[in-house]
C-alpha cells in the first residue's frame with residue numbers, strides 16, 4: 001500500500017486527511033506534538049491500516065531529519081507528503097502584535113514546512129512517478145485582510161515555494177500542489193485567539209464554514225490523480241465567504 005506522511009495530524013485538516021487516506025487503505029506516518037492524540041489516532045486507525053506515529057515539532061530541523069533518516073525500510077517509500085502543520089496567531093493589527101507571535105508563525109509555517117520538505121524529498125524522489133507533495137497554504141496568501149500580516153505572508157511563501165519546487169523537481173515525477181483553503185472550522189481560531197472559545201464560536205456560527213473533511217477530500221483528490229496530472233494550486237472557500245470592497249479612509 002502507498003504511504004502518506006501527514007504533519008499536524010492531531011487536529012483539523014491533518015486528522016481528517018489521515019482518515020481519508022486510511023479509508024483508501026494507505027499506510028500512514030502521522031506527526032504532531034501532542035503524543036496522546038497521536039496515540040488515539042493510532043488506536044483508531046491502526047486496526048484498519050499500518051500507522052506509524054512520530055511526535056515531532058516541525059520547527060526542530062534536527063529532530064525532523066533524525067526522525068525521517070531513522071525510518072525503517074518499510075516506511076521509506078513515501079508516496080505523498082502532506083505539509084499541513086501550521087497556525088495563525090494574533091488577531092491584533094501589526095502595530096500591536098507581540099513579536100514572538102510573528103516568529104512562531106514564521107518558524108512553523110515556513111521553517112517547519114521547509115524542514116520537513118528537505119528531509120522527505122529524497123524519499124519522494126526515490127518513489128518517483130505518482131509521488132506528491134501537498135502543501136496546505138491559504139486564501140490569505142493572495143488576499144490581504146486586516147490582522148493577516150505575517151500569517152498571510154507565510155502562506156504566500158508556501159504558494160511560491162510550491163511553484164518553485166515544481167521547477168526543480170521537473171523530470172523526477174514528483175508533483176507539488178498548494179491547497180489553499182478559506183475559512184474552515186477546526187481548532188485554527190482557538191489557537192489564533194489563544195484559547196478564546198467564544199471567539200472561535202462567533203467566527204463559525206451561522207457561517208456554514210468548510211469542514212476538515214472537505215479539505216481532506218481535496219488533498220486525497222490531488223494526490224491520487226493519474227501521475228501525469230499536477231494541480232498547481234487549488235483554492236477552496238465556503239460558499240458563504242467572498243471578498244469585500246477596498247477600504248478607504250476619508251478625511
Ligand SMILES: NC(=O)C1=CN([C@@H]2O[C@H](COP(=O)(O)OP(=O)(O)OC[C@H]3O[C@@H](n4cnc5c(N)ncnc54)[C@H](OP(=O)(O)O)[C@@H]3O)[C@@H](O)[C@H]2O)C=CC1
Nearest residue numbers: 008010011012013032033034057058085086184186187188
Ligand atoms: N482552518 C482554517 O480556516 C484554515 C487553515 N489553514 C491551514 O491549515 C493547516 C491546518 O490547520 P487547521 O487544521 O485549520 O488547524 P488545527 O489547529 O486544527 O490543526 C493544526 C495542526 O498543526 C499542528 N502543529 C501546529 N504547530 C506545530 C508544530 N510546531 N509542530 C508540529 N505540528 C504542529 C497541530 O498539532 P500539535 O498541536 O499536536 O503539534 C495540529 O495538528 C495550517 O497550516 C493552517 O494554517 C489554511 C486555510 C484555512
Ligand SMILES: O=CCS(=O)(=O)O
Nearest residue numbers: 138139140181182183
Ligand atoms: O488560513 C486561514 C483562512 S483565513 O482565516 O485567512 O480566511
